[in-house]
Amino acid sequence: MTGFDETVDFVVVGSGGGSMCAALVLREAGRQVLILEKTGLVGGTTARSGGVMWLPDNPFMRRDGVDDSFEQASRYLDALCGDQPDAPGSTVERRRCYLREAPRMIEFLLAQGIRLDRVKEWPDYYDELPGGSVPGRTVVAELFDLNELGEWASRLRPSFVQIPLPASLEEMLELPAMKRSWRVKGLLLRLILRAIVARLTGKRWVAGGAALQGRMLQAALRAGTDIRTDAPVQALIVDNGRVSGVITTRNGRPWRIGARLGVLVNAGGFARNQAMRDRYMPDTRAQWSLAxxxxxxxxxxxxxRIGAAVAQMDERVGNQLTIPPGAEDAEVKPTAQSMTAAPHCILVDRCGVRYMNEGGSYMAYAKGMLERHKTVPAVPGWAIFDSQYLARYMLAGTMPGSRKPQRWFDEGYLRRGDSLADLARQLDLSADTLQATIERFNRFVDAGRDADFHRGERAYDRWLGDEFHQPSPSLGRIDRPPYYAVPVVPGDVGTYGGVVTDAHARVLRADGSVIDGLYATGVSTASVMGRFYPGAGASVGPSFVWGYVAARHAASTVQRAEPAVSGVAG
Structure with missing residues (x-):
């Protein structure tokens, strides 16, 4: 292979979820791997996230005696995703491949020394469907000491899961109930002791995506992976229809890198590109993204540009947000997922009407807001709650019962009314409509069943709510003044569409033919889940699995001849 400034076996564009996984596979096969990250920080949106992977039939489920199998997970995905002609990323073949390879991928990571475990309870988002799992299929990394990365510690992208105590993601999920549970009070004490020990020993514990990507980065570096930051890729180099390398920047000038076995693109989606959002998903804003x-x-x-087919470009991993004053341009914004799923709170449109199950998948929630907005003003919507909610649950990152910033009231973010009519006036809603909405919801609470939208009937709804609130963890009357409201917008943690790939993670053209030498994973691709989000980690999990699949396929490729390079396709 000639005409390059340097040549390696495999180039990975981007350092998100599947990048280091692919690198580990190829390094074990004795191949040279180069990861190019365009920013100054490694880890992508995966590092920022909770770092959760949805991996059915994983070894931790088997260890703990949790029922699951390839067949059971297949029934679930088939029931949820079905036949989606407009979602070619989610063919039955690709779904089956994902379910076969996920357990193999995680066994591979464990063999590489990556310390992982399952979350004991995180139900599938549609657990009521055939094959759904109530315990859940989520896998996370164990706490990680950043000091183990040495000089690379400062180059790992920080997580938006921030907490002053060294708590795992599972432990973090319990902490909001610390005022009402002796068990959680005991957990808090253990975390404080852990923090003291960490301070005395100099450890810098991180959790969630930072722990996952920290461990992956450490393993990739130990394996001899070449990782370069501030190295954006400007173009793919194509010769006779085959991707044979990339053009990046080094020392301020173009740098041509050959890739004997191929190129894997794991560079994320387009959540931060407003022009692309306007083209593919109107009425959404880059400012609302946590990517x-x-x-x-x-x-x-x-x-x-080189012929790849794209699909599902109108899909996002929605994540409802409530954005207080001062957080408009912050990278980390408060989620409203558990807020409107908790007792004593609902979501209404700009007419004061409730129109969805406020529990369930955050992707379905945000999609529901945008769908409603097509016919009725619903973006932003209003979360309506009473003094019971404010005393018991978190609001926009503040602790239950805490004094809220005066700025929130002064700037109209947090509205307060002594009566529902007073609140309706402030929100420019019909008092009669809002009153009727609340009264109808309260009747459902009294009956123990949400007859309109079935909130609280699936295990995931109840898990999102409050296990200490009885008889329903999800339903609670809104009847104790003063009443409050905050705006909710359909944010996201990333896009969910991109190039179409096959069961080997190879990028396809519109006619179904393979672009030789080009692989893709993560949200650079049209998701294998199509237009649904089956459970926590349904974007991070596939990023890892398809990175693993791509690397194994590339490692098995025998290059019979090195093609001459004719330049950049155009």
Missing amino acids: APGDTGEMIEEMM
Whole structure:
């Protein structure tokens, strides 16, 4: 292979979820791997996230005696995703491949020394469907000491899961109930002791995505992976229809890198590109996204330029947000997922009407808001709650019962009314409509069943709510003044569409033919889940699995001849 400034076996564009996984596979096969990260920080949106992977039939489930199998997970995905002609990323073949390879991928990571475990309870988002799992299929990394990365510690992208105590993600989920549970009070004490020990020993514990990507980065570096930051890829190099390398920047000038076995694109989606959002998903804003700043879509456009087919570009991993004053431009914004799923709170549109189950999948929630907005003003919507909610649950990152910033009231973010009519006046809603909405919901609470939207009937709804609130963890009357409201918008943690790939993670053209030498994973691709989110980690999990699949396929490829390079396709 000639005409390059340097040549390696495999180039990975982007350092998100599946990148280091692919690198570990190829390094074990004795191949040279180069990861190019365009920003100054490694880890992508995966590092920022909770770092959860949805991996059915994983070894931790088997260890703990939790029932699951390939067949059971297949029934679940088939019941949820079905036949989606407009979602070619979610063919039955690709879904089956994902379910076969997920357990193999995680066994591989464990053999590489990556310390992982399952969350004991995190139900599938549609657990009521055939094959759904109530304990859940989620896998996370164990706490990680950043000091183990040495000089790379400062180059790992921080997580938006921030807490002053060294708590695992599972422990964090319990902490909001610390005022009402002796068990959680005991947990808090243990965390405080852990923090004291960490201070005395100099450990810097991180959890969630930072722990997952910290462990992956450590393993990749130990394996001899070449990882370069501030190395954006401007173009894919194509010769006779085959991707044979990339053009990046080094020392301020273009740098051509050959890739004997191929190129894997794992550069994220286009959540931070407003022009692409306007084209593919109107009425959404880049400002509402929690994706990493580098999630700007140029690699999807570059793959399109050389003939890649794209699909599902109107899909996002929605995540409802409530954005208080001062947080508009912050990278980390408060989620409203558990807020409107808790007792004593509902979501209404701009007419004061409740129109969805406020529990369930955050992707379905945000999609529901946008669908409603097509016919009735619903973006932003209003979360309506009473003094019971404010005393018991978190609001926009503040602790239960805490004094809320005066700025929230002064700038109209947090509205307060002594009566529902007073609150309706402040929100420019019909008092009669809001009153009727609340009264109808309260009747459902009294009856113990949400006859309109079935909130609280699936295990996931109840898990999102309050286990200490009885008889329903999800339903609670809104009847104790004063009453409050905050705006809710359909944010996201990333896009969910991109290039179409096959069961080997190879990028396809519109006619179904393979672009030789080009692989893709993560949200640079059209999701294998199509237009649904089956459970926590349904974007991070596939990023890892398809990175693993791509690397194994590339490692098995025998290059019979090195093609001459004719330059950049155009």
